[in-house]
Amino acid sequence: MRRLPVYLLLDTSGSMKGEPIQAVNVGLQALISSLRKDPHALDTVYISIITFDKEVKECLPLTELSNVQLTEVTCPDSGPTHLGDALEVLCKKVDKEIILSTPDHKGDWMPLLFIMTDGKPSDLMKFKEMAPKLKSKNFGNVIACGAGPKAKEEYLKQLTNNVVLLDNMDSAAFQAYFKWVSDVVNQGSKSAGVTEDLELPPAPEELNIVI
């Protein structure tokens, strides 16, 4: 059985302090708990969580879904958003962790990447260097989420065509977002239509999809 690696890249910069980071923690719990109720996900999904503010932290190394133990994600009182650094760490991890197929061994499914930020990258140089590198990695899907009014979609669009915006940063919005993430992860095991276009599952009302 192939593994389906899922990477979550979460913004923990100062502006996330308070209700937003609480909501993210609740959302992560809900995400893991919802995926664990899905027999397909239990068979294949592995999860990794990376957070970024002025530092990049691997909160959860790539772990089989049933073994995931979440620790609380925290953020500093203030500080920059080093998304570029985070992408660099992620690319290195992906190179190391993803098992590629060889003529004798079956490898992983192409990994999924969910990026969430409430602002714009503070390390623009690094970000510009890493954006094309990220695109060169074989992700099955990259979905970037801009949370709240200060999120800048123009940067996220440099990473992927799949950009969603969360208008609010309250707990309901994050909850809806993480529920949707779990639908996206599970999509591969659902019935496929006769027309070929692969669509993301319908987004909840709180999410705006920017293409």
Added chain:
Amino acid sequence: MKDVLTAISHKGKQIEWIDECIASGTMKDVFFSPDKSYVVGFYRDKDKFDARAKDRLQTIVGVYKDRIIDGPNGDYWEKLLCWPYDTVEYRGCFGVVVPTYRKDFFFSHGSINNDFLGIKGKEKNGKWFASAKNQNRFLDTREKGDLLSYLRISILLSRATKRLHAGGLAHSDLSYNNVLIDPEGRNACIIDIDGLVVPGKYPPDVMGTPDFVAPEVIKTKHLPLGDPNRILPSILTDRHALSVLIYMYLLFRHPLKGGKIYDQDPVKDEEMAMGHKALFIEHFSDKSNRPNLNDVHPAELPYADVDKLPYTILGPYLKELFDKAFIDGLHDPQKRPTANEWEDALIKTVDLLQPCLNPHCSHKWFVFDNKLAPKCPYCNTPYTEALPVLNFYSSRSKGNYLPDNYRLMIYNNQYLYQWHTNRLVFPNEKLADPQKKPVGYFVKYQGKWVLVNQNLPDLYDVTNKKEIPIGKYVILEDNGQILLDKANGGRLVLVQMVNN
């Protein structure tokens, strides 16, 4: 409290639902009725839902429901097919009204460690049971059932599929997502019937679920809809999906997912492995797709090991059909076994079961292969006693008995039924209540195996030329001949004692 919405259905009934979506599928959002006796599924995409789609649904809840659910043996089919019974329109959205699933199809114990996954009360999606990892690591033992559970579930699914096909209908998306099973209570039910395909009339709108899509459908999916070479789901592809389901429920692995690598790109690799390059992992001569145990997660063992648990452990009748499904018919749809053939072979296989002597065995039963020194393939416990086997013959013309290619393995306290004693009786939906009562039973009595006559007026010990009245017994001896029934189709048995 959410609002309760109402609308008058197309059959003129008042339909109510709570305005809170309880589940979202590929096509629909589903809402509970206030008393939870039915659900309403609204189709999300108004554009795709055209007049033809409405017409199709109204035919399913109309003509076909009348024919199948309100027709002969309808009570029986209603349990196996969760049939939509009405349609409704609300603010331009079209919806379908479907009965709620029976409570046996929701987990009552869930997962191990006090249900650490939190699935108690959730639907018993078939994938929970068809996956070795879920079976080995997550499910509470009380949810898992035994080999007899999965044989009976496979019988019920074959029978339900047979009924659809007999009416000219194809399900078009048979998969573990669209089948609920209850191993504990040995029940099964086909759901998502609103996608039914009426050949020649309504084209399917889904290709199927990954793992179950037939190779020819995958092979031609790049062609535009309407291209004469494009193959869409049909009764023939249902047959493939049914065979895959049965294989997975009985062996907890996928018949085509083996060790062979077709492409470095996992998406292309999968498409070839399920499509034009599809190859049975247990093919008798081409062994290139046998599972590579180095690539297998430890939790998938022993089921992923086709040397340890080959499909032949399921006995000769099922082996023959798996060969037809995954060798002869994999790329030649006309050669695939029909649902009816599956039903027959599965029923005959139940009569080959022996209880495992190990009280802790995971499967509790195994199919006796008529070999010397039998042992349970799941826990390796040997069977140590002499074992009577009854070989059935039946009369085609007076006094002339021909073999039925059907045998019954005897175990202590096993019952004999009319479908054993007469070739013309089948244990299916048509069986009348009196026919469901046993006519005899087998016990080991004072060191000898005997058949006790409960309701066999014709029972006759041919070898010793002796009538056996009701209430008396006949001793089973090697090469003994016993006549069970003198009527047309009545059977004669030839006893074989297998000494271990």
